[in-house]
Amino acid sequence: MQSMSRKAMARLLPSMFLCSSAVFLTQPAQAYPGGGGAFNGKGFDTCAAPSTSQMQAWWTNTPWSWVGVYIGGAVRGCSQPNLTASWMNTTYSQGWRHTLIWVGPQAPCSTYATRISYDSATAYQQGKDEAVKAYNALIALGFTNNAAGTPVVYDMEGYGSNATCKAAVKQFMQGWVDQLAVAPAQVSGVYGSACNSNLSDLATMARPPKFIWAANWDGNTSTSTLSCVSGTSWSSHQRLKQYQGDHNETYGGVTINIDSNCANGPLAPSGGLNSASVCN
Amino acid sequence: MSFRSCFTLSAVSIALLALSGAAQAAPGVRACAAADVKVTAGQAGAWRGQATQEIRIANTGLEACHLPGFPTVQLQPTNEAPQTVGASEQAPELQSTRLELAPGEEIVVLLGTPGTCEAANRPERKVSKRLQLALPGGGLKTVDGVHVDTLCGRATVMRFERVQSEANARAVAMKVGGAVSQLTGSISAPDEASRGGLLRYTVTLSNPTASPVSLSACPSYTQSVWADGKSSDTTLRLNCAAAGGQIPANGSVSFDMQLAVPAELAAGNGKLSWKLEGGPGVGKMIGLR
Numbered sequence: 142m143q144s145m146s147r148k149a150m151a152r153l154l155p156s157m158f159l160c161s162s163a164v165f166l167t168q169p170a171q172a173y174p175g176g177g178g179a180f181n182g183k184g185f186d187t188c189a190a191p192s193t194s195q196m197q198a199w200w201t202n203t204p205w206s207w208v209g210v211y212i213g214g215a216v217r218g219c220s221q222p223n224l225t226a227s228w229m230n231t232t233y234s235q236g237w238r239h240t241l242i243w244v245g246p247q248a249p250c251s252t253y254a255t256r257i258s259y260d261s262a263t264a265y266q267q268g269k270d271e272a273v274k275a276y277n278a279l280i281a282l283g284f285t286n287n288a289a290g291t292p293v294v295y296d297m298e299g300y301g302s303n304a305t306c307k308a309a310v311k312q313f314m315q316g317w318v319d320q321l322a323v324a325p326a327q328v329s330g331v332y333g334s335a336c337n338s339n340l341s342d343l344a345t346m347a348r349p350p351k352f353i354w355a356a357n358w359d360g361n362t363s364t365s366t367l368s369c370v371s372g373t374s375w376s377s378h379q380r381l382k383q384y385q386g387d388h389n390e391t392y393g394g395v396t397i398n399i400d401s402n403c404a405n406g407p408l409a410p411s412g413g414l415n416s417a418s419v420c421n
Numbered sequence: 422m423s424f425r426s427c428f429t430l431s432a433v434s435i436a437l438l439a440l441s442g443a444a445q446a447a448p449g450v451r452a453c454a455a456a457d458v459k460v461t462a463g464q465a466g467a468w469r470g471q472a473t474q475e476i477r478i479a480n481t482g483l484e485a486c487h488l489p490g491f492p493t494v495q496l497q498p499t500n501e502a503p504q505t506v507g508a509s510e511q512a513p514e515l516q517s518t519r520l521e522l523a524p525g526e527e528i529v530v531l532l533g534t535p536g537t538c539e540a541a542n543r544p545e546r547k548v549s550k551r552l553q554l555a556l557p558g559g560g561l562k563t564v565d566g567v568h569v570d571t572l573c574g575r576a577t578v579m580r581f582e583r584v585q586s587e588a589n590a591r592a593v594a595m596k597v598g599g600a601v602s603q604l605t606g607s608i609s610a611p612d613e614a615s616r617g618g619l620l621r622y623t624v625t626l627s628n629p630t631a632s633p634v635s636l637s638a639c640p641s642y643t644q645s646v647w648a649d650g651k652s653s654d655t656t657l658r659l660n661c662a663a664a665g666g667q668i669p670a671n672g673s674v675s676f677d678m679q680l681a682v683p684a685e686l687a688a689g690n691g692k693l694s695w696k697l698e699g700g701p702g703v704g705k706m707i708g709l710r
Contacts, residue, residue: 182690182706188468188531188580192590197702201694202645202652206706218468219531220475223587234607236692236704244467250542252472252534252570254465298467300537334470337537387469387511398580400469413706415689 173229175279175286177328178412179378180238181420182206183362185390185399186383188219193231198393200235207238207408209400213278214244214271214296215255226283238408240354240381241279241293242332245271248300248310259305261312268316271295276327284409287325292407294330294354294381299337307339314343318350328407330354330381336369344374352406354381362419364405378414380406450521453478453486455560458522463529465568471533471579474569476554478530480522487521489557491530491581496549496569504549506532509577520583531580538573547572598699600634604668606701610693613708617684620646624695624703627673634668636661640698644680647694648709649687655680659697682709 186209191199199205210224211217229239246267247253258264275295279288295317300306314331321329328351333340335355343349353375355367364380365372385401403420415421463475476494480486494506508516520528549569554562569576594602610622628634639661645654664674678695691709696702 189529189584192585192587194590194594195585197696200692200702200704201643201696202647202654202692204650206690206692216466217464218466218473218475219529220463220477222584225587228587231605231701234605234701234703236608236694236706238706247467247536251537252541252546252572253467253536254472254568254570296467298536299470301539301541303542306542337470398582413690413708415708417687417689 172285173226173233173283174410175284175288176290176411177292177407177409179406179414180207180404180408180412181415181418182404182413183420184208184238184240184402184404184408185397186240186242186402187397187399190221190223190228191395191397192223193228193235195395195397196232196237197235198395199397200237201393203392206236207240207404208232209240209242209402211242211244211296212282213274216247216253217244224282226281229282233410238411240408241275241291242296243271243275243278243293244296245274246313247298248306250303250306251298251300253298257309257313259309261309264309264312265316268313269320272317272320276321279327288327289325290328291409292328292330292352293321294332297331297333297338299334300339301337302339307342310339311342311346314350315346315348318346318348322348328352330407332356335367341370341374344371352379352381354383354402354406356383356386356400358384358386360385362403364403364420375406378406382420450485450487452558453480453488453522453556454558455556455562457482457486457558458556458562460554460562460564462564462566467536468531468533469579470536472536472570473579474532474567476530476532476552476564476567477527477584478522478554479527480524483524485521485523486558487519488528489519490516491518491578492557493555494530494532494578495553495555496571496576497551497553498547498549498571501547503553504571504575506576506578509533509579512579515578515581518581520581522583526589527584527586529580529582529584530578532569532576533579534569534571534576535573540572545572546570594699598640600630600632601636601640601697601700603630604628604634604697604700606695606697606703608693608695608703608705610705610707613710614682614691615710616682616686616688618682620680620682620693620707622678622680622693623675624678625673625675626668626697626701628668628670631670633670636664636666636668640700642695642697644678644695645693646680646682646686646691646707648689648691651683651686653681653683653686
């Protein structure tokens with residue numbers, strides 16, 4: 142991190158002080174607001190939700206503004222003992238925005254423990270079923286307003302170029318998109334390898350996902366540059382990019398193994414556009 | 422109510438105690454043996470292009486023990502010879518990463534195999550549903566109910582790390598911050614602020630417990646704003662007198678704050694952070710004009 146040293150900044154700010162007034166309140170516990178908005182900025186994802194104290198250490202004076210959270214699904218890679226409605230509320234209060242990730246059945250031509258059917262009607266229904274499960278997970282995590290407008294991403298890991306397999310995945314993703322469009326609608330997204338998850342196929346769906354999150358570990362933060370995805374697809378604040386994978390970073394004495402990401406697309410619970418962002 | 426008296430610390434930061442769930446075992450902690458731990462199958466999933474299988478190792482003994490690297494794992498497929506799981510090319514250091522486990526703590530070993538290959542277009546699979554762990558202190562543990570498919574390549578260890586449990590973190594926070602660690606916080610701040618100007622915002626501390634939380638040992642707080650690699654930090658004393666020296670049971674107290682936003686910060690998205698010593702932290706994205 143390239144932070145100016147604390148002492149140096151202290152010299153710049155010799156007159157900083159606090160005067161506080163205190164007001165006594167009784168108020169209900171905070172809940173995580175449903176909804177989302179387009180955001181420009183950096184985020185990270187990690188397999189299991191860190192503790193809230195670790196998240197606090199990673200909020201203060203770091204480049205990260207949002208975190209990818211694996212909320213569930215039959216093939217979520219890691220257990221999530223820390224992920225609760227309280228964790229969502231606390232990290233939201235700390236300032237974090239979130240990307241909610243669902244990891245259900247994977248391509249039929251893969252070795253994952255749970256897979257999509259090759260049968261197109263079954264695959265479509267599986268996609269719808271996963272959308273319902275993801276919605277239920279959001280509600281269980283305390284999202285208000287029935288999680289309306291909340292972006293939620295389906296994690297479709299890379300699976301290659303077999304035509305029959307691609308067709309099944311496409312049917313599945315159509316089910317995902319269609320079910321999330323049912324009121325109270327969420328904003329459908331798909332995460333995957335920019336090339337190996339065949340994200341470009343999804344642009345030709347009858348009703349494509351509203352946004353994509355492409356894994357493209359080229360070190361380039363710009364979401365405009367994605368391998369295997371046309372520049373004209375998902376081009377209106379509809380892209381997240383995982384530009385660096387599998388590495389450790391340390392902030393505030395806390396080391397976490399992360400993937401680095403940039404957003405130029407929807408996050409929960411709200412947006413914040415920045416025309417000068419390196420993520421554009 | 423407003424209060425004129427402000428308790429100001431010098432504008433250099435106070436190093437707050439790092440909250441860490443990682444208990445540091447004393448030197449000479451013995452290697453974990455099978456009798457010390459409970460080993461269970463966790464999630465079988467998908468991550469970073471690999472088909473994954475968690476193995477969770479919990480210290481159920483009364484003393485700390487250690488693992489000098491990930492333990493030897495042997496897959497036991499039904500119709501083939503046992504296969505030993507190796508280190509991954511991406512994380513060879515895990516083979517010699519020493520982890521110490523206090524009683525009750527847990528370690529996760531994440532195995533991965535390639536999730537796709539040409540052979541996966543056919544229905545045949547090479548799944549192991551059982552594996553065996555050799556503990557460095559002696560003894561074996563057999564784990565049933567795993568799903569490790571080696572059709573597309575050998576299994577490797579992708580992660581080997583201590584579980585950063587929220588419960589442990591809260592216990593540590595309670596030790597450091599006392600009852601203040603049980604407070605929750607929220608922030609009300611404008612969406613935008615001027616560089617070189619004064620940002621006024623409100624922090625509300627809430628006490629969700631049935632007992633008042635005393636502020637008699639008045640904590641400090643640190644506030645900062647960060648943008649594009651530069652930040653400003655100040656640590657000050659909370660105006661506890663204004664709060665009557667406590668946060669009432671099931672009640673909240675709001676504190677008005679102000680922060681001089683350095684003119685030197687870059688325009689665009691900035692991160693506002695406020696952290697109470699031993700207590701909650703709150704923050705917000707602020708557009709810096």
